[in-house]
Amino acid sequence: MNIKKTVKIIGGVFIFLTLPTFLLYCFIYFKYDSPVPEGIEGPKADALATKMLEELNYKAYDSTHYIEWSFKSRHHYQWDKKDNKCTVYWKNLKVNLDFEHPENNKAYMxxxxxxxxxxxxxxxxxxxxxxxDSFWLVAPYKVFDPGTERRLVNLENGDTGLLVTYTSGGTTPGDSYLWQFDANGKPTSFKMWTSILPIQGLEASWTDWKETETKAQLPTFHKLLILGIDIKNLKTK
Structure with a gap:
């Protein structure tokens, strides 16, 4: 087989494998990509955020001292909220995180x-x-975290959404999330504008709620386009 024919075959295989993915990306990009919406800060935005927390029973979450869960069956967590520590497991690794005293962090293989x-x-x-992974678990409870900005946004369907921007903290400060609610003020989804996503404005569901042992309400599943994000083995104390 000559070199020219080999190059053609390799090129054909490459196009066959990558073209559908590229076309799908283009379709999703032009369908969903959008700028961060404008909104209005102030007491009304804070009131909507407070209503969401009340609907989710924030007091029960706040008094929950321990949360255990598995994220997409890949990462496993034992989070001591009270002492601000967490043990993280994945593959053959175990890491003990001490968020207040990082000098005490330990890692094992x-x-x-x-x-x-x-x-x-x-x-x-x-x-x-x-x-x-914890953000996908407890994001609604973080709307008043230090460094957050809250804005009311008028949605296309006539409802009011809550845009929350994290100006500091976490791994990717500057991210924004537009919460949407049911008639009672309980979250049903959010749209995301984050530095780690190549397409801005994608929507993920927040509808599969579970009342845990401590009465705190936490999600067990999110749908993002055709993808599913499972949260399993959920326990609270």
Missing amino acids: HNFKLIDQEKADAIAQATKYFNN
Whole structure:
């Protein structure tokens, strides 16, 4: 087989494998990509955020000291909310995070303690996982976190949405989320404008709620386009 024919075959395979993905990306981009909507800050925005917290029984969540869950069956968490610590498991790694005293962080592989750069890398990865995965679990309860801005947004269907922007904290400060609600003020979805997503304005569901052992309401599933985000093994104390 000559080189020219080989190049044609490789090129054909490459196009066959990548063209459908590229076309799908273009379709999604032109259908969903949108700028962050404008909104109005003030007491009315804060009141809508407060109504959401009341509908979700924020007091029960606030008094919950411990949450355990699995994110997409890949990352597993034992979060001590009271002492602000979390143990993170994935693959053959275990990391003990102490958010108030990071000098106490520890990392293990196959139960052997990691040191130096391997330890630092594992801790950084665990922190990144926690920031992302816990947000999919407790995002509604973070609307009054330090550094947040809340704005009322008029939606196309005539309803009112709540735009929350995180100006600091987490792994990707500057992200914005537009919450939408049912008639009682309970979240049903949010749209996202984040630095890690190539398409801005994508919508994810917040409809599969579970009342946990402490009466705190937490989600068990999110739908994002055709993707599903499972939250399993949910326990609270």
